[in-house]
Amino acid sequence: MDSNYFKLLLIQVPVILFALTVHEFCHAWVAHLLGDDTAKRQGRLTLNPIAHLDVLGTILMFIARFGWAKPVPVNPLNFKNPRKGMLLVALAGPLSNLIMAIAAGVVIRFIIPGLNLPLSGAMSVSLVLLILTLQFGLALAIFNMIPIAPLDGSRVLYGLLPEKQAYEYRRFEPYGILILFALFIFGDRIFSYILWYPVSVLTEVLSGYNYFQLTHLWRSLAL
Numbered sequence: 001m002d003s004n005y006f007k008l009l010l011i012q013v014p015v016i017l018f019a020l021t022v023h024e025f026c027h028a029w030v031a032h033l034l035g036d037d038t039a040k041r042q043g044r045l046t047l048n049p050i051a052h053l054d055v056l057g058t059i060l061m062f063i064a065r066f067g068w069a070k071p072v073p074v075n076p077l078n079f080k081n082p083r084k085g086m087l088l089v090a091l092a093g094p095l096s097n098l099i100m101a102i103a104a105g106v107v108i109r110f111i112i113p114g115l116n117l118p119l120s121g122a123m124s125v126s127l128v129l130l131i132l133t134l135q136f137g138l139a140l141a142i143f144n145m146i147p148i149a150p151l152d153g154s155r156v157l158y159g160l161l162p163e164k165q166a167y168e169y170r171r172f173e174p175y176g177i178l179i180l181f182a183l184f185i186f187g188d189r190i191f192s193y194i195l196w197y198p199v200s201v202l203t204e205v206l207s208g209y210n211y212f213q214l215t216h217l218w219r220s221l222a223l
Contacts (some may be wrong), residue, residue, distance in 0.1 A: 015132040022097070023094070025096075026092040026093050035078050036076070038074060038075045052069045057070075086157070086159055090152040090215070094142075094144045094150050094153075109208045112127070112207075129133070131217065134217070142202075147195060150176055
């Protein structure tokens with residue numbers, strides 16, 4: 001690995017930390033709004049990234065592009081409707097990342113056409129951060145909505161299914177992490193369809209630029 005690899009890696013650190021922190025904070029915030037203060041009592045209702053990061057999960061996020069933050073503790077018994085409450089709490093994390101991505105994409109759509117490359121230092125850094133926010137925001141939102149436990153999508157689907165089907169679906173929850181690892185190891189083609197293809201399409205819809213164009217642009221600016 002050359003020095004450029006580590007430079008590009010370090011540039012991604014603040015965006016990934018911010019996206020993960022906002023994601024977990026929104027889980028805690030919605031749970032608090034719905035009447036569960038478990039996360040608040042454990043110091044998780046905060047935008048301090050240290051409170052949310054799992055050491056191993058964060059390291060793997062950069063090395064293997066697969067990682068996690070510490071799950072926000074939630075007690076569904078504190079909700080008036082536990083299943084609906086868990087659905088809303090689960091949805092809050094991916095939705096926050098999607099909103100971040102939409103905001104970044106809209107800004108990119110309107111500022112890049114008027115830019116004259118090469119850019120000044122501050123503008124160059126701002127554009128790199130915007131592109132990464134768009135790409136990581138979409139990737140986190142879509143990945144977390146995959147309906148496999150322990151991802152948020154599994155809790156969303158559980159809340160939408162009729163009670164009998166939800167109970168049957170939840171029986172597979174203990175095997176979720178094994179399924180995810182299997183997909184990462186053997187399912188490159190599957191992930192191309194369920195993750196990277198949607199990310200690529202939405203990147204272009206939001207920003208007006210192809211995913212690979214933006215990736216090449218931010219890397220060239222960073223180096």
